[in-house]
Amino acid sequence: MSRYLAIYRLTFRNSLIREMNFKANFLLWMIVEFCWFIGQMAFIEVLYGHVDQIAGWTKWQLVCLVGTHQIISQIFQGFFYINLANLPELIRTGRLDIMLALPVDAQFAVSTRQVSFDCFVNTLVGIGIVALSLVKLGITPDAWSIVLFLFAVMLGVAVHYAVMFSLAAVSFWMIRGQALIHGYFNLFHIGRYPDVVFRGVFKFIFTWIMPIILVSNVPAKLLARPFESPWAGLATLIAATAIVLGLTRVWWLFALKRYSSASS
Amino acid sequence: MTARLAKYGKVFTIGLQNTFVYRWAFVLRSVVGIVPLIGTLFLWQGVFSSGGGSIAGYTFSAMILYFAMTVLMENLVTPTDDEWQIAGEIRDGRLSFLLLKPMNYLAYRFSLYASYRLLYSAILAPGIIIVFFTLREYIVLPSNPATWLAFAGSTILAALLQFFIAYTIAMLAFWILEISTIIFITYSFEYFLSGRIFPLDMLPPWLSGVVKWAPFTYELYFPVQIFMERVKGAALLEGLAIQAGWVVIMWAAAVTLWRRGVRKYQAVGG
Numbered sequence: 326m327s328r329y330l331a332i333y334r335l336t337f338r339n340s341l342i343r344e345m346n347f348k349a350n351f352l353l354w355m356i357v358e359f360c361w362f363i364g365q366m367a368f369i370e371v372l373y374g375h376v377d378q379i380a381g382w383t384k385w386q387l388v389c390l391v392g393t394h395q396i397i398s399q400i401f402q403g404f405f406y407i408n409l410a411n412l413p414e415l416i417r418t419g420r421l422d423i424m425l426a427l428p429v430d431a432q433f434a435v436s437t438r439q440v441s442f443d444c445f446v447n448t449l450v451g452i453g454i455v456a457l458s459l460v461k462l463g464i465t466p467d468a469w470s471i472v473l474f475l476f477a478v479m480l481g482v483a484v485h486y487a488v489m490f491s492l493a494a495v496s497f498w499m500i501r502g503q504a505l506i507h508g509y510f511n512l513f514h515i516g517r518y519p520d521v522v523f524r525g526v527f528k529f530i531f532t533w534i535m536p537i538i539l540v541s542n543v544p545a546k547l548l549a550r551p552f553e554s555p556w557a558g559l560a561t562l563i564a565a566t567a568i569v570l571g572l573t574r575v576w577w578l579f580a581l582k583r584y585s586s587a588s589s
Numbered sequence: 590m591t592a593r594l595a596k597y598g599k600v601f602t603i604g605l606q607n608t609f610v611y612r613w614a615f616v617l618r619s620v621v622g623i624v625p626l627i628g629t630l631f632l633w634q635g636v637f638s639s640g641g642g643s644i645a646g647y648t649f650s651a652m653i654l655y656f657a658m659t660v661l662m663e664n665l666v667t668p669t670d671d672e673w674q675i676a677g678e679i680r681d682g683r684l685s686f687l688l689l690k691p692m693n694y695l696a697y698r699f700s701l702y703a704s705y706r707l708l709y710s711a712i713l714a715p716g717i718i719i720v721f722f723t724l725r726e727y728i729v730l731p732s733n734p735a736t737w738l739a740f741a742g743s744t745i746l747a748a749l750l751q752f753f754i755a756y757t758i759a760m761l762a763f764w765i766l767e768i769s770t771i772i773f774i775t776y777s778f779e780y781f782l783s784g785r786i787f788p789l790d791m792l793p794p795w796l797s798g799v800v801k802w803a804p805f806t807y808e809l810y811f812p813v814q815i816f817m818e819r820v821k822g823a824a825l826l827e828g829l830a831i832q833a834g835w836v837v838i839m840w841a842a843a844v845t846l847w848r849r850g851v852r853k854y855q856a857v858g859g
Contacts, residue, residue, distance in 0.1 A: 371787055371792060376639055380638065499613050499614050507622070508618065511622055515628030527627055
């Protein structure tokens with residue numbers, strides 16, 4: 326364990342040095358995410374120009390939800406996104422060989438090659454938006470709900486990781502990285518909507534098989550809708566995260582067996 | 590002339606074959622691609638359940654038709670990979686091989702784009718039919734033949750516009766090594782301003798007036814408005830004129846940037 330921490334500390338430092346060398350790129354990626362986020366906010370503004378509430382959610386509650394989604398997805402993207410997006414390329418070129426030969430767990434090696442620091446700036450933007458929404462709602466969260474919120478956010482990051490990692494591992498069979506990136510963004514598109522709008526089979530699939538709906542809803546409700554009991558949601562999120570992480574591990578090991586290196 | 594066309598016909602066929610190799614990636618992508626549509630339908634159900642019968646002149650049923658048509662249009666005309674491939678060819682120096690061939694690069698790329706979109710639509714057709722069949726109680730087809738004609742015309746213009754925008758942005762790869770940030774920034778504008786997540790006439794009137802002059806409006810939103818017969822008469826003609834104007838502007842930009850870019854091209858690694 327301490328060895329893994331030491332390795333990760335080095336990765337962290339190298340990524341930081343790398344980021345310092347490409348300052349323009351750092352800034353541009355920040356702008357990219359910022360543009361998307363502004364769009365989200367504009368969408369809420371447009372929607373609530375026509376209605377007062379959506380399935381019981383007021384404007385600032387929804388803002389809190391979108392802000393929470395931003396925090397979770399940006400933490401995920403900061404630590405993992407670029408590494409997972411590169412997995413298809415590693416498989417296609419056969420560079421995965423080197424990763425497999427390293428004296429650490431291969432899943433760890435491919436998942437933690439670099440850190441993108443621009444995402445953490447956008448995480449701060451998300452935190453700011455959540456704070457603003459709480460001010461507008463007139464809610465002052467106690468320490469306990471903040472702790473639970475952070476815990477739920479961590480579970481959310483794990484779910485994002487599991488879903489995208491499973492998608493990335495599909496490229497052991499077919500090689501098209503771009504399709505995969507679209508897949509991730511398409512799936513998590515629905516993560517910013519209040520869970521109550523979903524019904525039927527769709528709700529079941531995206532609560533249990535791919536717990537995308539829960540991810541932002543559970544933490545956001547903790548803060549923005551304190552009148553709802555959070556326990557059922559939290560328990561579901563914990564169970565779903567455990568299941569989806571376990572399945573990802575099984576899927577990865579299964580896919581790895583099929584790997585027979587491209588070149589070399 | 591026919592010989593020249595035959596040449597690009599060949600490129601078109603090669604494009605079809607290349608695309609077909611990746612058919613499973615397409616299928617996976619379209620299955621996942623349907624998720625936002627379903628999410629959108631649920632969200633708007635929530636919106637309408639609290640907003641009453643009509644929002645910005647859309648009934649719930651009209652709103653569903655709007656999004657079904659937007660998704661259909663997106664699959665028909667939105668380039669998926671073209672800008673990445675073009676930028677990649679410039680960056681890696683693979684462009685050198687193509688420059689040596691007696692071909693116009695823009696025509697070459699357009700042939701590939703056309704074959705790509707055509708096959709993609711064909712592969713997706715069963716899925717689209719299922720979606721439209723499931724939503725059949727909300728689907729109203731226009732009765733006026735003139736509407737169909739205007740819609741077809743506007744769809745072709747939308748395809749040209751989207752292709753030229755993608756091509757123009759990819760041209761920046763001549764000057765900037767890493768253009769994915771620029772592509773993603775453009776995506777974000779296209780995403781919100783082409784009407785993909787809400788119909789643009791939901792915007793406050795002053796913004797609608799501004800957005801009317803933006804190219805993104807004519808990528809998806811405008812053809813769908815024609816199809817739904819929400820834009821007619823003088824407004825329809827005006828819209829088509831603006832759309833055609835943007836096609837010409839983006840085409841000119843694409844050609845100009847190409848000329849300048851090739852002059853600067855160094856074939857790194859080629």
